[in-house]
Amino acid sequence: xxxxxxxxxxxxxxxxxxxxxxxxxxxxxxxxxxxxxxxxxxxxxxxxxxxxxxxxxxxxxxxxxxxxxxxxxxxxxxxxxxxxxxxxxxxxxxxxxxxxxxxxxxxxxxxxxxxxxxxxxxxxxxxxxxxxxxxxxxxxxxxxxxxxxxxxxxxxxxxxxxxxxxxxxxxxxxxxxxxxxxxxxxxxxxxxxxxxxxxxxxxxxxxxxxxxxxxxxxxxxxxxxxxxxxxxxxxxxxxxxxxxxxxxxxxxxxxxxxxxxxxxxxxxxxxxxxxxxxxxxxxxxxxx
Amino acid sequence: xxxxxxxxxxxxxxxxxxxxxxxxxxxxxxxxxxxxxxxxxxxxxxxxxxxxxxxxxxxxxxxxxxxxxxxxxxxxxxxxxxxxxxxxxxxxxxxxxxxxxxxxxxxxxxxxxxxxxxxxxxxxxxxxxxxxxxxxxxxxxxxxxxxxxxxxxxxxxxxxxxxxxxxxxxxxxxxxxxxxxxxxxxxxxxxxxxxxxxxxxxxxxxxxxxxxxxxxxxxxxxxxxxxxxxxxxxxxxxxxxxxxxxxxxxxxxxxxxxxxxxxxxxxxxxxxxxxxxxxxxxxxxxxxxxx
Numbered sequence: 001x002x003x004x005x006x007x008x009x010x011x012x013x014x015x016x017x018x019x020x021x022x023x024x025x026x027x028x029x030x031x032x033x034x035x036x037x038x039x040x041x042x043x044x045x046x047x048x049x050x051x052x053x054x055x056x057x058x059x060x061x062x063x064x065x066x067x068x069x070x071x072x073x074x075x076x077x078x079x080x081x082x083x084x085x086x087x088x089x090x091x092x093x094x095x096x097x098x099x100x101x102x103x104x105x106x107x108x109x110x111x112x113x114x115x116x117x118x119x120x121x122x123x124x125x126x127x128x129x130x131x132x133x134x135x136x137x138x139x140x141x142x143x144x145x146x147x148x149x150x151x152x153x154x155x156x157x158x159x160x161x162x163x164x165x166x167x168x169x170x171x172x173x174x175x176x177x178x179x180x181x182x183x184x185x186x187x188x189x190x191x192x193x194x195x196x197x198x199x200x201x202x203x204x205x206x207x208x209x210x211x212x213x214x215x216x217x218x219x220x221x222x223x224x225x226x227x228x229x230x231x232x233x234x235x236x237x238x239x240x241x242x243x244x245x246x247x248x249x250x251x252x253x254x255x256x257x258x259x260x261x262x263x264x265x266x267x268x269x270x271x272x273x274x275x276x277x278x279x280x281x282x283x284x285x286x287x288x
Numbered sequence: 289x290x291x292x293x294x295x296x297x298x299x300x301x302x303x304x305x306x307x308x309x310x311x312x313x314x315x316x317x318x319x320x321x322x323x324x325x326x327x328x329x330x331x332x333x334x335x336x337x338x339x340x341x342x343x344x345x346x347x348x349x350x351x352x353x354x355x356x357x358x359x360x361x362x363x364x365x366x367x368x369x370x371x372x373x374x375x376x377x378x379x380x381x382x383x384x385x386x387x388x389x390x391x392x393x394x395x396x397x398x399x400x401x402x403x404x405x406x407x408x409x410x411x412x413x414x415x416x417x418x419x420x421x422x423x424x425x426x427x428x429x430x431x432x433x434x435x436x437x438x439x440x441x442x443x444x445x446x447x448x449x450x451x452x453x454x455x456x457x458x459x460x461x462x463x464x465x466x467x468x469x470x471x472x473x474x475x476x477x478x479x480x481x482x483x484x485x486x487x488x489x490x491x492x493x494x495x496x497x498x499x500x501x502x503x504x505x506x507x508x509x510x511x512x513x514x515x516x517x518x519x520x521x522x523x524x525x526x527x528x529x530x531x532x533x534x535x536x537x538x539x540x541x542x543x544x545x546x547x548x549x550x551x552x553x554x555x556x557x558x559x560x561x562x563x564x565x566x567x568x569x570x571x572x573x574x575x576x577x578x579x
Contacts, residue, residue, distance in 0.1 A: 048330045050346035079295070116359075122368050132321050132371050135354050218329065218355025229354050239357050243331025243502035245526065 020260070028255035030174075030250035039254060044232075045220035047248035053238055054251040056258065058222040062230040065223050066140045066212070067205045073145030074201055078152030078189075079194065085153070086160045105150035114216030116143035121215055129227040132236070135217030137226040143211050148201035155200060159193020160186055181224065199270045203263060209234040233259045289504050292422070307349045317370040317547035319574035325561060326354045326365050331466060333471045333501030333519030334359065336407035338375050338540050342559045344369045358498075359435035359472055363543075371574070372548040373561060374559040375407070377519070378539035380444045389552040400447045400539040405519040406555055408539040411474040412522055413515040414508040414530045424464025424492050431485050432535055440480055447537040463466065463491035470504020470517030473538060474553075481535075505530075553577060 014220050031039050032056050042055020081101070120142050125134025163186055171181035187194070217229025218239060231239070237252050237259070244252065290530070328335035328348055339345055354372075356362040357379045365382045366374045377396055381387060387395055390406055399405035413432075419425050431437055434456035438448040468478055475498045482494035499507075501518040508516030509527035522532035542553060557578060561570045571577055 044348070046348040048336075048346065109576050118366065125369065131352075132369075133324055133352065133354070134369070213357060214361070217353075218357070219349060219351065219353045221351050229352055231355070239329045239355065240331055243329065243500040245502055245506060248330070 004009055023253065023257050023260055026250065027254040030247070030255065034251075034254075039251075040258070043222060047244060047251055047282040052247065053221070054247075054254075056233065056236070056255055058220055058232050059233050059236050059255070060258070061236075062137065062216075062223045063206060064233055065137050065226070065230075066216070067202060068204045069137060069141035069226070070144035070148065071140055071198065071202055074148040074152055074205075077109075077145070078149045078201075079156055081149070082153045082156040082188070083182060083233060085157055086186070087178060098154070100154050101150050104146070104153075109147065109208060109211040109215075109256065112147050113211035114141050116140075116211060116215040125228070130236045131225070131227050133216060133217070133227055133229060135229045137223060137228070137230060138215075139215040139231075140212050141226075143215050144205045144208060147208065147211060148204050151201045151204060152197045155197030156190065156194045158192040159197070162193065163189040194269075199266065203266060206236060206259075206262060206266070209238050213238055233262075291329050295357045298578070301372070303517060313363050317549060317574075319549070321574070322352075322572055323353070323561060323574055324354060324360055324369050324372040325350060325363075327373050327562070329355050329357050329498055330363065331502045332408075333504075334375065334377055334473050334540060336501075337520050337561075338407065339562070341407050341409070341540070343563060344559060344563055348564055349571075350562060366543050366545055368545075370545045373544050375540050378541045379477060380473075380540050381543060384546070385549075386512065386546050386548060388544055388550060390542055390558065391551055391555050395539045395541045397445065397447050397539075400537060402457045404537055406445075407513050408537055409448075409519060410521060411471070411477070411538050412450075412518050412520075412532045412534050413468070414470075414505060414527055414532045415475075415515045415520060416417055416508065416511065416520055418532050420572045422464065422514070423459075424462060424466050424489075427459055427462055427489060427492070428466055428494070429533070431488075432481065432533065436484065437481055437535075438538055440484055441536045442479065444477055447539070449534045449537055458488055461491065462489050464493075466492065466494045466515070467513045468494065468515045468517060469497040469498075469499050469507045469513045470499040470515075471501040471519040473501075473519040474517040474535065478537065502526075523533075536576055545578060547557065548560075548573070548574070549577070550577060 039054055039056060040060070041057045042053060043057050043059065044053040046053050085097060090096070116139055120139050121134035123134070124136075124139050125132060128138070129136075151203045167185050167189055168181050171185040172178070176184070212232055213235045214236055216232060218231050218235060219229040220231045220236065221228075223230045233255055237255050240248065240252050323532065330514055336345075339347065354365060356365055356374070359376050362374045362376045363380065364559075365383065365384060366372045378400075389395075393399050393405045395405050395407070400408045420429055425547070433450065433452060435453050435454045438450065438452065441448040475496065479496050482496050485495055486492060504516030504518045505526040506516070507513035508530050516530070517528070518532070542558060544550060556570060560566045560569050561577075563570065
């Protein structure tokens with residue numbers, strides 16, 4: 001029985017190790033062959049052309065744009081939603097609204113893609129976009145912004161709720177209004193929890209594939225406007241993975257390596273951030 | 289603060305309702321606006337055939353192109369976008385979009401058969417010689433060449449490549465499983481052929497899956513599938529241990545939105561729309577397409 005427990009514990013680590021090894025063993029030699037700088041900073045992606053070139057820089061930039069914009073949309077709406085649920089809406093509405101938002105998290109990403117393709121893309125094309133193209137960064141960010149809402153709402157609401165209510169009452173007693181107490185006392189106190197939600201959301205936005213493919217357009221070029229058809233790293237992998245062979249397929253795996261490193265950096269910097277903060281808090285505590 | 293919340297809420301509701309209404313309203317065709325060029329992803333059989341025929345083999349896409357990752361999404365985009373141009377397998381075209389004549393020739397079965405419609409391509413299956421030794425595979429292969437199969441091919445808007453009148457002879461008690469995968473262009477036809485074959489030979493189970501021509505080559509080469517479907521001329525370097533059979537021919541139709549006022553396009557203009565390196569002759573707006 002001990003062995004079973006041990007195996008279960010090791011299994012996920014094994015999976016992680018295997019995936020990492022697979023990615024690096026099949027991806028890194030390709031990057032080395034193409035040239036590190038040319039692969040990462042090259043601006044032409046043409047894997048099946050007569051003179052193939054494998055530059056993923058436009059896709060890195062597109063990924064960052066889409067992620068940033070979707071996080072702005074998602075955090076903007078999500079944070080305000082959680083604040084509304086925290087103090088600014090009738091108590092009996094809180095549970096049903098929260099549950100509905102959680103339901104949003106359970107919708108498969110392909111449905112979000114469909115929604116984006118049939119509603120958001122035509123809307124952007126006909127009413128917002130100056131060029132008449134609906135696919136692009138804006139559409140993708142809107143879809144992703146909606147997708148990451150549940151994460152942000154539930155994590156920020158939980159962290160708001162975990163701030164001792166004496167903070168809130170104290171602020172009110174000192175003459176602050178309800179709004180002042182919430183925005184100046186509660187939100188700053190819940191900052192680290194909210195930040196955690198944002199990082200989770202960034203992770204989801206960066207890794208989301210299916211919904212993005214359906215609304216991003218897919219042209220592998222440098223983003224110059226938010227109404228332009230571009231391609232993210234995940235879209236690049238998914239669009240070609242079933243069709244391409246040989247060097248082109250290796251290029252996709254190498255793209256996967258870059259994506260992997262991205263998320264790794266994200267995770268590490270987040271834990272550093274968190275560690276840094278808790279250390280500061282401790283120091284402050286000592287000096288008092 | 290409460291007012292701001294109310295304002296934001298109203299704003300959101302307005303946006304949502306406008307969004308819901310979009311499916312009804314929408315923009316009109318304006319030939320001075322940029323053409324929304326729709327293409328397929330790299331590795332798609334339809335794309336490589338189309339690009340080769342219009343003389344852009346191995347070229348990269350123009351800037352701003354919309355990449356649709358399957359035949360259905362090309363149709364959806366062209367159906368919804370008044371400024372779009374796209375291409376799709378003839379068997380897939382519905383009457384929700386408009387087909388353009390190419391160099392004045394309509395994309396019809398007769399015109400593809402007699403070669404006057406330029407943009408057509410073969411739909412092939414690739415297989416290892418050894419997989420034909422298998423009883424069920426052998427029977428299915430014979431069925432594909434029979435007049436029964438030709439009838440289905442013609443009925444579905446494809447062009448049959450062989451004019452045989454020999455019908456398929458049922459083999460009593462035949463059992464087995466056949467796995468077919470690859471080009472999404474051949475997929476709908478192959479599904480119909482497979483269904484018919486299963487109804488004649490009810491001991492045989494056929495699985496037909498998509499994935500694209502690249503998948504077709506890979507799966508046939510690695511023995512994952514008994515037959516791989518490809519929608520381009522067989523290229524032995526992609527699956528060196530395989531051979532091929534031409535199931536049918538398919539036209540690639542050039543499609544535009546129903547709002548579009550054009551009825552015909554020249555092959556030259558088509559090339560200048562899709563060509564990244566066209567330079568001065570590049571066509572960016574519908575006004576640039578010669579009538």
